[in-house]
Amino acid sequence: MSEQSRRRPPKPYRRPKKDPVRILAFEALRAVDERDAYANLVLPPLLKKAREKEGFDGRDAALATELVYGTLRRQGTYDAIIAACIDRPLREVDPPVLDVLALGAHQLLGTRIPTHAAVSASVELARVVLGDGRAKFVNAVLRKIAGQDLDAWLEQVAPPYDEDAEDHLAVVHSHPRWVVSALWDALGGGRAGIEDLLEADNERPEVTLVARPGRSTTGELLEVLGDEAALPGRWSPYAVRLTEGGEPGAIDAVREGRAGVQDEGSQLVALALANAPLDGPDTRWLDGCAGPGGKAALLGALAAGRGATLLASEKQPHRARLVDRALTGNPGPYQVIAADGTRPPWRPGSFDRALVDVPCSGLGALRRRPESRWRRRPEDLEGFGPLQRGLLTEALKAVRVGGVVGYATCSPHLAETRVVVDDVLKRHGGAELIDARPLMPGVPALGDGPDVQLWPHLHGTDAMYLAVLRRTA
Numbered sequence: 001m002s003e004q005s006r007r008r009p010p011k012p013y014r015r016p017k018k019d020p021v022r023i024l025a026f027e028a029l030r031a032v033d034e035r036d037a038y039a040n041l042v043l044p045p046l047l048k049k050a051r052e053k054e055g056f057d058g059r060d061a062a063l064a065t066e067l068v069y070g071t072l073r074r075q076g077t078y079d080a081i082i083a084a085c086i087d088r089p090l091r092e093v094d095p096p097v098l099d100v101l102a103l104g105a106h107q108l109l110g111t112r113i114p115t116h117a118a119v120s121a122s123v124e125l126a127r128v129v130l131g132d133g134r135a136k137f138v139n140a141v142l143r144k145i146a147g148q149d150l151d152a153w154l155e156q157v158a159p160p161y162d163e164d165a166e167d168h169l170a171v172v173h174s175h176p177r178w179v180v181s182a183l184w185d186a187l188g189g190g191r192a193g194i195e196d197l198l199e200a201d202n203e204r205p206e207v208t209l210v211a212r213p214g215r216s217t218t219g220e221l222l223e224v225l226g227d228e229a230a231l232p233g234r235w236s237p238y239a240v241r242l243t244e245g246g247e248p249g250a251i252d253a254v255r256e257g258r259a260g261v262q263d264e265g266s267q268l269v270a271l272a273l274a275n276a277p278l279d280g281p282d283t284r285w286l287d288g289c290a291g292p293g294g295k296a297a298l299l300g301a302l303a304a305g306r307g308a309t310l311l312a313s314e315k316q317p318h319r320a321r322l323v324d325r326a327l328t329g330n331p332g333p334y335q336v337i338a339a340d341g342t343r344p345p346w347r348p349g350s351f352d353r354a355l356v357d358v359p360c361s362g363l364g365a366l367r368r369r370p371e372s373r374w375r376r377r378p379e380d381l382e383g384f385g386p387l388q389r390g391l392l393t394e395a396l397k398a399v400r401v402g403g404v405v406g407y408a409t410c411s412p413h414l415a416e417t418r419v420v421v422d423d424v425l426k427r428h429g430g431a432e433l434i435d436a437r438p439l440m441p442g443v444p445a446l447g448d449g450p451d452v453q454l455w456p457h458l459h460g461t462d463a464m465y466l467a468v469l470r471r472t473a
Contacts, residue, residue, distance in 0.1 A: 023128065025071070030096065043065065070106045076175065077154070078106065100122060118142075119146060126139075154171070201366040208240070211258075212238070214305055221251070235268055257326065262298070268454065271302075287355050301330060305332075313339045315338065343394075351400070353406075355405075355406040360409040364463030395407070400471065401473060402470065411465065433450045
């Protein structure tokens with residue numbers, strides 16, 4: 001060592017720069033991982049606090065949202081790439097370190113943030129939340145990731161399609177292999193369709209509003225929002241699509257409950273039940289799984305327009321309170337109760353129409369809740385099956401002879417859709433399927449019927465399923 005080197009003073013310690021946007025994104029990912037929280041519930045209060053304390057503007061909020069949702073959607077792909085850049089199994093890396101690495105990988109491979117900025121910002125985040133020692137590890141891994149673009153990494157870490165099609169799609173499109181298999185079975189067809197569907201799951205969905213009949217109109221919402229911020233719905237006459245995001249809660253009609261946030265697929269399910277042909281009286285409607293209240297609010301408004309009454313039932317008391325809040329101000333009579341739909345308090349044959357939007361795996365809403373794809377397991381469906389069959393069976397008992405039941409689920413998995421309906425029809429014996437396709441006029445690509453499966457890549461909706469049954473005996 002030279003005399004000059006020995007005399008050179010050490011560099012003073014530099015405190016890490018705190019980046020409020022990336023710290024917020026990291027906190028949201030930790031909540032999702034540690035508490036099994038959902039990003040769509042965790043992120044809004046964090047953003048609200050940041051606006052008040054950190055002075056977040058719209059660009060800050062948009063970046064934080066993109067970092068959180070983009071990282072969660074592409075987690076499987078980024079995990080495969082990170083695993084190729086380290087010398088230990090991924091499970092041996094502390095989860096907080098993986099979150100920082102995944103955030104960095106998304107900035108490098110999934111955004112237009114310059115490479116140097118993505119690496120340096122991620123290393124500074126690591127210094128703040130992990131410490132200087134582990135920040136060096138983060139720096140080394142991200143520099144390796146920065147050496148190739150996403151296409152080159154996928155070529156390296158994904159098996160060839162011809163050797164293992166499902167595993168290839170799982171890595172490239174960031175879905176668990178079993179989910180790829182289940183969606184492909186439900187969709188049918190070749191490679192193009194499943195790739196379109198998986199890619200649609202990784203796109204940010206539009207926010208869709210519903211103008212509740214008799215309380216607001218699409219014209220009112222479109223006038224308030226303006227042509228540049230909103231468009232009419234594709235299929236539902238009550239839908240308005242927000243093209244620029246925004247805060248729905250800032251809209252008077254939404255704040256007052258005259259309109260609400262509701263995916264267009266959910267609107268179509270409620271409208272189909274209301275449009276199902278019926279002989280005889282049409283005065284008593286039932287929503288047997290009403291929480292958190294979106295479909296109940298639309299059904300209640302439609303029922304009121306015909307002089308009918310809605311009974312909205314929800315097993316969980318706290319969710320029943322949400323239903324009651326959603327129905328507050330409904331133009332017609334309604335009642336909300338906390339009751340178990342598999343052990344209902346109402347008499348058989350009490351209703352003319354009934355809807356059961358049953359608890360399910362949620363595989364139809366992966367674009368809205370991307371973290372759920374990593375939490376669900378194939379064995380989860382075994383727990384939902386008996387409940388789904390029980391709710392549909394009791395709903396058929398709840399309607400009179402000639403009455404109609406809508407069985408809906410936000411999952412395209414065959415074990416939660418056609419298999420359930422077929423099993424109940426065989427056991428019940430006094431019901432028949434009616435064609436649900438004419439009940440969604442103007443909606444294309446509804447399949448061969450008589451049930452209906454909506455798809456994100458074909459309809460721009462969640463993957464809602466609907467079967468409509470008529471009680472015959």
